[in-house]
Amino acid sequence: MSTSYVVPTLPIRRSALTLVLALVLITTMSIFFVREVVDLRDAMGQLRQNDVARIQVRNVLMNLLNAETGQRGFLLTGDPAYLEPYQLGRGSVRDNLAQAEQSGYHDAQFLANVRKLALVTESKLDEIERTVQLKKRGDDAAALAIVREGFGRSKMREARRLIQDEVTRLRVVREALIDDFNRRLLRAAMILVLMLSTVVAMTVHAWRSLSAAARRNNELAKRLAMEASHDVLTGLPNRRYFDRWARRLVARSQRSGKPFTLLAIDLDRFKEVNDTHGHAAGDEVLKEVARRFQSVLRSGEFLARVGGDEFVVLMDGEFSRNEITSVGRRLIDCLYPSLRPGLADNAVGASIGAAGFPLNGADLEGVMQAADDALYASKHGGRGMLSFARAEPGPAPNMHGAAGSAAGAAPDTAPTTGAVF
Numbered sequence: 001m002s003t004s005y006v007v008p009t010l011p012i013r014r015s016a017l018t019l020v021l022a023l024v025l026i027t028t029m030s031i032f033f034v035r036e037v038v039d040l041r042d043a044m045g046q047l048r049q050n051d052v053a054r055i056q057v058r059n060v061l062m063n064l065l066n067a068e069t070g071q072r073g074f075l076l077t078g079d080p081a082y083l084e085p086y087q088l089g090r091g092s093v094r095d096n097l098a099q100a101e102q103s104g105y106h107d108a109q110f111l112a113n114v115r116k117l118a119l120v121t122e123s124k125l126d127e128i129e130r131t132v133q134l135k136k137r138g139d140d141a142a143a144l145a146i147v148r149e150g151f152g153r154s155k156m157r158e159a160r161r162l163i164q165d166e167v168t169r170l171r172v173v174r175e176a177l178i179d180d181f182n183r184r185l186l187r188a189a190m191i192l193v194l195m196l197s198t199v200v201a202m203t204v205h206a207w208r209s210l211s212a213a214a215r216r217n218n219e220l221a222k223r224l225a226m227e228a229s230h231d232v233l234t235g236l237p238n239r240r241y242f243d244r245w246a247r248r249l250v251a252r253s254q255r256s257g258k259p260f261t262l263l264a265i266d267l268d269r270f271k272e273v274n275d276t277h278g279h280a281a282g283d284e285v286l287k288e289v290a291r292r293f294q295s296v297l298r299s300g301e302f303l304a305r306v307g308g309d310e311f312v313v314l315m316d317g318e319f320s321r322n323e324i325t326s327v328g329r330r331l332i333d334c335l336y337p338s339l340r341p342g343l344a345d346n347a348v349g350a351s352i353g354a355a356g357f358p359l360n361g362a363d364l365e366g367v368m369q370a371a372d373d374a375l376y377a378s379k380h381g382g383r384g385m386l387s388f389a390r391a392e393p394g395p396a397p398n399m400h401g402a403a404g405s406a407a408g409a410a411p412d413t414a415p416t417t418g419a420v421f
Contacts, residue, residue, distance in 0.1 A: 029191050036188040043181045049105040050177060054170040056100035057114070061163045063092035064121060065235040068156065071128045072295045075135050075143055081299065086132065093121055107173070113166045120159045127152040164232065231305045233283055234290035242304035242312060243364075249316060250364045253357055260316045261324055261356045264371035265293075265331065267309035268349035268383045281340060285348060288339045296330040312371075321388070328352045328386035351378035355389035 070086025073079065097118045101111065127146060134143040146152070229241035237245070249260055267289065274282035286309070293303055293311060302314040315327065332350045339348055353375030361367035370389035377387040 026195065029195055033188060033191045033195075036184050036191065040181065040184050040188065043177055043184065046105075047174065047177050047181070049103050050170055050174045052103040053100050053105040053110060054167055054174070056096045056103065057117070057163055057166050057170070059096045060093055060100070060117065060121065061160060062230065062235060063089040063096060064124065064156070064159060065089070067093065067125065067128055068152075068291075069294050071132055072291070074132060075140075075147070076295055078135065083132070086128070090125055090128070093125065097121065110166065110170070113162060117159060117162045117166070120155055120162060124152055124155040124159060127155065234287055234305050236290050236294075236311075237302070237304040239304070239306040242302075242306055242314075245302060245304075246314060246364050249314065250357060250367075258316075259318050259356055259358065260314060261319055261354060262367050262371045263313040263315070263324075263328065263331070263386075264353040264355075264368070264375045265311040265313065266351050266375055266379065267311075267335075268351055268379075270309040270348050273343065273348055277343070281343075285339045285343070289335060289348070292334040292339075293331060296334045297327075301327065324354050324388075325386060328354065332384055332386070349384045351375060351383050352386040353378055353389065354386060359391050360389040 066085050066089030068089075070082045070084070070089060073082035074086065097114060101114050131143040131146050134140075134146070229238060229244075230236065231238045246262075252258070253260055270282070270285065273285055286305075290303075290305060290311075293313075297303055297313065300316055302316070304312050304314075306312050313327070313331070315324070319327075331352065335348055335350055336346050338345050353371045353373065355361065355367045355370035355374060357364075357367045360370035374387040374389040378385045381387065
C-alpha cells in the first residue's frame with residue numbers, strides 16, 4: 001500500500017496580513033517617533049532661546065551697575081580711569097538688550113518687557129551721561145544736583161524690578177519647557193520599546209542620542225546655576241564668587257610671596273532697621289550700602305556680599321596699618337549719612353575685622369577665621385571700628401609693616417567714626 005505524504009501549505013495569507021500589520025505598526029510608530037523627535041528638537045531650541053534671553057536680560061543689570069559705578073567713581077574722584085568701565089557698561093547694556101530681542105525667543109510679553117526695559121535703561125544712561133559731561137566741563141555742582149534729584153535712582157529701581165520680574169518669569173517658563181521635554185522624551189522611549197526587533201538597533205541608537213541630548217541639557221542647566229556668581233539684590237559678587245577669587249589669590253600668593261589683606265565687614269544695627277521698617281526697606285538699605293562701599297573703594301579692592309548683612313573686601317598687595325585703617329575709615333564713614341528717606345543718620349553702621357595672608361593664616365580658612373575674630377573684637381569693643389587680627393605664633397613675613405599685632409596679643413582696634421562728607 002502506498003504511503004501518502006501531506007505537504008502543509010504555508011500560511012501565506014496570514015503571514016502577509018501579519019507583515020502588513022507589522023509594517024503599518026512600524027510606520028505608525030515611526031511617524032509618531034519622528035514627530036516626537038521634531039518636537040524635542042523644537043523644545044531644545046526653545047530652551048536655548050530662553051537661556052540666551054534670560055542671560056542677556058540679567059546682564060543688562062550687571063552692565064548698568066558697571067556704568068553707574070564708573071559714573072559715581074568719576075564724579076567722586078574726577079579720575080578718567082572710571083570712564084572706561086562706564087563706557088564699557090554703557091555700550092554693553094544696549095548690546096545685551098539687542099541680543100535679548102534677537103535671541104529668537106518670540107514670547108509677546110517678553111518682547112514687550114524688553115522694549116519697556118530699553119526705555120527705562122535709556123533714561124538712566126542719559127542721566128548718567130549728562131552728569132559725566134557736566135563733570136568733564138568742571139560743573140561739579142550741576143552734576144551732583146542731577147544725582148540728588150533721584151531720577152536716576154528711581155529709574156535704576158524700575159530697571160532692577162523689571163529685570164528681576166522677567167528673569168523670574170523666564171525661569172518659570174523654562175521649568176515648564178523642561179517638564180514638557182521630559183514628558184515627550186518618555187513618550188519617545190515607550191514608542192521605541194514597542195518597535196519590532198528589525199528596528200531595535202535604530203531605536204537603541206535614537207534612545208542613546210536623545211539621552212545624551214537630555215544629559216547635555218541638564219548639565220548645561222547645572223552649569224548655569226553654578227555660574228550664577230552675583231548677588232541679585234546688590235549686584236555684588238556672592239560667596240561662591242568670593243571663594244573662587246580668594247582661593248586663586250591664596251594660590252598665587254603662595255607661589256609669589258605677595259601678601260593680601262582681607263576685611264570682614266558686618267553691619268551694625270541692621271536687624272533693628274529691618275524689623276522696624278520692614279524687609280523691603282532693609283533691601284533698599286543693603287543696596288545703598290553696597291553702592292556706597294563700591295563708591296569709596298579703589299581699583300584692585302574686591303568687594304563681595306557673603307551673607308545677609310556681611311561683606312568682605314580683598315586688598316591685593318602689601319599695605320601698611322595706616323593704609324588699611326584709611327580704607328576701613330572710608331567704609332565706615334560712608335554709611336553715616338541717611339541710607340534712605342525716613343532713616344536717621346548713622347542708623348546703620350559697620351564693624352570691620354582685618355587679617356592678612358600669610359601673617360594671620362596659612363590658608364584662606366585661617367585668614368577668614370582671623371578676620372572674623374577681629375570683627376568679633378570690633379563688635380564687642382564698641383562697634384563702628386576696625387580691629388586688626390593678631391599674628392599667628394612663630395616667624396611669619398611682615399605683610400603690613402607694623403600692621404600686625406604681636407603674637408598672642410589681642411586684636412588691635414582702630415575706631416573710625418564720622419561722616420563721609
